[in-house]
Amino acid sequence: MPNNFKPSDFSRKVELGSPQSHRTGAGLNVSSFVPTYSLHFKQQKRTLSQQYTLVGTRLDGSITIIVRHDARNVNQQQARIDGTVYNLANVSPDDSNDAIRYDYLTLVKITKGA
Template identity: 40%
Template sequence: MAFSPSDFNKKVKFGSVEEVKNPHTGSTVKKFVPKVSLWFAPKTRTLNQQYKLIGTDLDNTRVIVIRHNPNVETYTRAQIAGVDYEITSYSPDEGNHYISYDFVTLKRRS
């Protein structure tokens, strides 16, 4: 699958949920802590693919494409435009290509 550099026009933050101390009250709360920010290209599914996913664990998910980055596998959460997502699947390109892409499946946190 070929992508143009101009396809990667949106930002995603990858990170994890950590306990962060509130400096004013001293209490700790669990909060998304971004570790890395990457450009991504949205991957559009066909209607047929969307219909097949209804009723499965992948229902209401979205797929994004990033340049190959093995560190993404260590993160559990992502954030796009202030919306939190859980990483449900990470599919790295393990080929021996100069430019390779990873597919990341995200499920919106409610």
């Protein structure tokens, strides 16, 4: 199934990286997102049927984005879009032999205290 994406579809940027723990002035250990690299992405739309299937699961409220294939994607733990940090719940890398490949990343918004 060929992907017929246009370059203009990938108009937004996502930063990918990992959390890093550091000590505050008050002596508390706090974890914050540290970006490693950024990619342009396209947000994947879900059908109503797909949304209903996710209700009540750990992926309820998640989003899926599409990025150009990058081998580093499978090693990342978090992503940041427009200042909002997400955990990478799933990375589906494109292992085809196509010249242009795309990875699908499922992101779950991080909520403080959860």
